[in-house]
Amino acid sequence: MTSKLLGHFLQENLSELKSKGLYNVIHPLQSANGPIITIKGKELINLSSNNYLGLATDARLIAAAVEATHKFGVGAGAVRSINGTLDLHVKLEQKLAEFKHTEAAIAYQSGFNCNMAAISGVMDKDDAILSDQLNHASIIDGCRLSRAKIIAFNHSDIDDLRAKAKQAKESRLYKKIMVITDGVFSMDGDIAKLPEIAEVAEEFELITYVDDAHGSGVLGKGAGTVKHFGLSDKIDFQIGTLSKAIGVVGGYVAGRQDLIDWLKVRSRPFLFSTALPPGDVAASIRAIEILMSSTELHDKLWDNANYFKKGLRKLGFDIGHSDTPITPCIIGEEQKAQEFSKRLFEEGVYAKAIVLPTVPKNTGRVRNMPIAAHTTEMLDRAVAIYEKVGKEMGILQ
Ligand code: PMP
Numbered sequence: 001m002t003s004k005l006l007g008h009f010l011q012e013n014l015s016e017l018k019s020k021g022l023y024n025v026i027h028p029l030q031s032a033n034g035p036i037i038t039i040k041g042k043e044l045i046n047l048s049s050n051n052y053l054g055l056a057t058d059a060r061l062i063a064a065a066v067e068a069t070h071k072f073g074v075g076a077g078a079v080r081s082i083n084g085t086l087d088l089h090v091k092l093e094q095k096l097a098e099f100k101h102t103e104a105a106i107a108y109q110s111g112f113n114c115n116m117a118a119i120s121g122v123m124d125k126d127d128a129i130l131s132d133q134l135n136h137a138s139i140i141d142g143c144r145l146s147r148a149k150i151i152a153f154n155h156s157d158i159d160d161l162r163a164k165a166k167q168a169k170e171s172r173l174y175k176k177i178m179v180i181t182d183g184v185f186s187m188d189g190d191i192a193k194l195p196e197i198a199e200v201a202e203e204f205e206l207i208t209y210v211d212d213a214h215g216s217g218v219l220g221k222g223a224g225t226v227k228h229f230g231l232s233d234k235i236d237f238q239i240g241t242l243s244k245a246i247g248v249v250g251g252y253v254a255g256r257q258d259l260i261d262w263l264k265v266r267s268r269p270f271l272f273s274t275a276l277p278p279g280d281v282a283a284s285i286r287a288i289e290i291l292m293s294s295t296e297l298h299d300k301l302w303d304n305a306n307y308f309k310k311g312l313r314k315l316g317f318d319i320g321h322s323d324t325p326i327t328p329c330i331i332g333e334e335q336k337a338q339e340f341s342k343r344l345f346e347e348g349v350y351a352k353a354i355v356l357p358t359v360p361k362n363t364g365r366v367r368n369m370p371i372a373a374h375t376t377e378m379l380d381r382a383v384a385i386y387e388k389v390g391k392e393m394g395i396l397q
Helices: 004-019 059-072 080-084 087-100 111-122 137-146 158-171 194-204 257-266 268-272 278-293 296-315 334-347 376-392
Strands: 036-039 042-046 104-108 128-132 149-153 177-182 207-211 237-241 251-255 327-332 364-368
Touching: 042 376, 059 278, 080 257, 080 268, 087 104, 087 237, 087 251, 087 278, 104 111, 104 257, 104 268, 111 137, 111 177, 111 207, 111 237, 111 251, 111 257, 111 268, 128 137, 128 158, 137 149, 137 177, 149 158, 158 177, 158 194, 177 194, 194 207, 251 257, 257 268, 278 296, 296 327, 296 376, 327 334, 334 364, 334 376
Parallel strands: 128 149, 128 177, 177 207, 207 237
Antiparallel strands: 036 042, 104 251, 237 251, 327 364
């Protein structure tokens, strides 16, 4: 007999979520996660992937993955610190350091566990972390795991950050103080105020940590938010993921050599979890080579994003204040945002609704991610569907 208590807990909470319309139903894809996807046999224009540059289905990456898989097999066979480190991993880390203009880099199995690894690898219970209120869940979990004192500051509010940094510093309670921010915030598409954050960090001797999951490949001609602001020598930790613009899977820290040396002996996912598979590593290397040799995909992404945003704005939709290709279409009430997304699906667009608790109450939205691989025709079709559904639901006049 399995636990009755567990059963009660699960049923009660699942029913509550379902009754509030907050239970996320997953629709499996029957195709690659490209510009057009197939779900339940239906072809849809895909506006929900993080595959910014279309590299997830790029023939050059697929060829690199196949070749490496033939040579090294499908699995790395061990954790990095025993004998799971292939020369491919070393090459990937060298490329990442070059890409990010740092001395060195270390790769992890995902962006999520990279944040768990890197934050808890350096910070501990004698320290404090100043964390933007809207930071990604993996940053929040990494901070918790470190056992440092977490001090949240209001989103992108530099005065609040400065006041809290001053207070933390003057309290003399903490050995080290870190400031952590996303480079690009994934729900609204706004960019962190890194120059101001770096100034506060200098004033109060803070360690600086930027998670650029949504900035790499997108800002700074592809090199990311830190490069966009010309701050490569001021940011201690540049975090990235290999799963979004790079199109594969994995995460990394780029930074000074001694930081990377330390993480290789102290961070737990590096020590205790099997290394990234060879095919993924080879495909990631190829993606970084492509990004460093040409801005073609980056430029296409921005052209598409600007084109799509212009289309929605012209129709009269509220698309927030995004500075990046992330294009929220703010609907308001949660159920209405869910219904809007459902109607888009029926008409041939896949754009996921994002609601409470991921975004504040009554700011339910459909989040769109135009990518480099969309054609103008696909984007025109998507905008026409938005217009149809918007009018039908009374969102547009
Ligand atoms: N950090 C941020 C800011 C993210 O948006 C994400 C992905 N949603 C991650 C980390 C996690 O990255 P991954 O998907 O590679 O685990």
